[in-house]
Amino acid sequence: MAVIAHTAHKDKLAIHRLGLWLFIISDSFLFLGLLFSRFYLQGVRRPPEINQPLGLAISIVLILSSLAAYRGETAAAYGDIKRFRRNILLTLGLGALFLVGVGLEWSEAFRSFPPSTGYGTIFFTLTGFHAFHVVTGLLALTVALLPGQRARLQEGNSWGVEAVVKYWHFVDVAWVFIFPTLYLVS
Amino acid sequence: MRKAIAVVLSLGLVRGMLVGMAGAGAGMGVTVLLRAALGLSAWNPGPVVAIGTITGVLAYLAGLGAFSYWIRWALVAEPSKEGERHRYGWTRYLCVDINHKVIGIQYMATSILVIMVAGALALIFRIELSTPGRTIMGPGLYNRFMSLHGISMVAATLIGVSGLMNYLLPLMIGARDMAFPRLNALSYWLIPPAVVLLLTSQAAGGFDTGWTAYPPLSIKAPLGMQLMLTAFYLVGLSSILGGINFLTTIFKLRAPGMSFFRMPIFVWATLATALLQIVFTQFIGMVLIMLLLERLLGLGFFDPAREGNVLLFQHFFWFYSHPAVYIFVLPGLGVISEIVPVFSRKPLFGYKAVAISTLGIAVGGTMVWGHHMFAAGMEPYLRIPIMMTTLLVAVPTGVKIFSWLATMWMGKLKLDTPLLFAMTSIAVFLVGGLTGIPLAIVATDLDLTDTYWVVGHFHHTIFGGFVFPLMAAIYYWFPKVTGKFLNERLGKLHWGIMTVGFFTSYLPYFWLGLNGMRRRVYDYDPGLQPMHLVATVGGFMIGLGFLLLLSNLLVSAWRGARAPANPWHAQTLEWQVTSPPPEDNFPLPPQVVGSPYSYGVPGSVHALMPPGGAGEDGGKEAT
């Protein structure tokens, strides 16, 4: 009986993992489409007003947040709940900081290339879609901190954390493509 | 009285719709107040309704109970599963239920309902087309009806194939349910609000862009356009979530012994369909949002004055919508491959080739989208390559046709309604495919594009690849689903009227197209009238066929003859359990040992069933 229960649990994990990967693969085509639109409409044009240092700064913030998320995931896998919480809270903070950075970026962009202009259309849409993913990621990370997942961690089931962190990495990787596309190419 | 109200309120659909309406109202109210506070004009229908749609759909899903389990999951370690499987009887079809068979029926019923409404619209505008000039409506209303017909039929098809795959996939691979039953329920429950939005769009000015919603027309169309775009988005979301579920189920939940080359062709079709769903639906979702952003916030994707380009829309639209036609037809072609061997009592000819061709169509079909844009000013260097790839996709499609014909060749044909409908499907799909060739060739397409040739072509492919296979599927699997037979004589009458009606209605379209009838116009040269009249008569025969189907379904569900577990002596797994199947399909997993189609091979079986089930012989062929 115990054996059956055990394999069932392992199967379940494999099923959940595959489902998540398929979701991520599917979602990445959305970003592919967005990147394509940038080159289709704007070629490699880039307005001189774009704030590259700020863009670089928020990229670094987001990458650091992924690092914190990774540490949180590892801690969760080892059942170290205190470190897990600390790192996920750090991730949340860095993610929020990233959003603040995007906000600053937007308020500058509004003046130099507003959404009604050609480059503005692309810039606000790409960063907007990405920011929306960041918001959903933050919500998901918050859910991982709720009592349900904590109780499951105590039982040695860290799937919930793993899923959320994978999604967060995905959002991060998407930015790694968006950043050069919007800020660097020309 | 009190009790009756309590029962009605316990139905998820009713609760969801009530809470959803309240949510939409609240969202719109708050937006109006906010806009007033910010000093904007308080009532700007676009953004106000957009916010209302979002809050409305979320409130509806919450009121329905679609999120209940996940909320409990967030809060406690082992969430209770109460309220998920406790219902039996008809009420469970109106609630969130996580059994794939219930969800399959929900999809099918919704699809048939939408087909009926959209079909009625088609008959109304076919009356308009029966004489040149104004018959019963003016050009504005004609365009609205035509557009609503097109998009509703597209939605109904997406819903219908999801229904078929949902019901059949787990049964065919020996699984107890889908990999993610709750996600599955959510996928279905995104559909009703889409249907409601499509219908309410008509109260908001409708839309007259055809189903394709090309800008700049769709940027200028009334508010109804926005509702149509959100409806389309919801159907797309449902499609993506469904695709993830189908793929995971196929990869992880096959019964022991079911290797890939022992899967029924319908499962292969589901695999290919689901791949297309998760990859390509993202592009249409994105481009629909781009349209909404341009309409609502004044972005400039498609406005040449602001470095936009309408071709961007067309590229993405067809980059989805061409693969989408394979989403429409692959499951139907899978159905034909299931039915033909059973009623010919012969193995499916070239099983492996058919399986691979299914994937081949899906993969090849990703590189052909530009054939919809030959006349649109598309990048000229794409023309010839796209023409070649389009013609190449005919090869795997031809493999399927030859496989069906070769399977029937010298078979012991049993001409029951399922096979009759399958044969009509093959004939109709063949005409659809052949008439596509001049549309794939640039030189001839430039002449035929936007004429009734195109309308005739795609109605042939979609009737041959979806509608007629759906009819075949209904007659074939109805005994499995309900435990009762459909009336065979009524079925044959239905088949005869629909087949004759179809060709009467749609063969004239080719002649009309060649003689200069443009699509999407309510008026035409009087010389074209005789053929238009014939087409209208045929259209009403198709409508009559649907009514016969409906009456057959109702009468047979009520007092049809009892069906045994395996009335057609089929070998695939769904026939090896009772009719209707047990709640959990297979309490113990079957052991798959051979091909699903070894009909006529003495002693052959597809699977060994665990003892105690209904079809213990596993559909063994008589020796």
Ligand code: HEM
């Ligand atoms: C009784 C059955 C049907 C009749 C009489 C009918 C008739 C028509 C006609 C006459 C048009 C062309 C209108 C025009 O261009 O002015 C049309 C368009 C269309 N139909 Fe049907 N149809 C039927 C069933 C279906 C079905 C079952 C589907 C799909 C599953 C479908 C999908 C479409 C689509 C996508 C369009 C294109 C609309 C557009 O141009 O944007 N139809 N139909």
Ligand SMILES: [Cu+2]
């Ligand atoms: Cu196409």
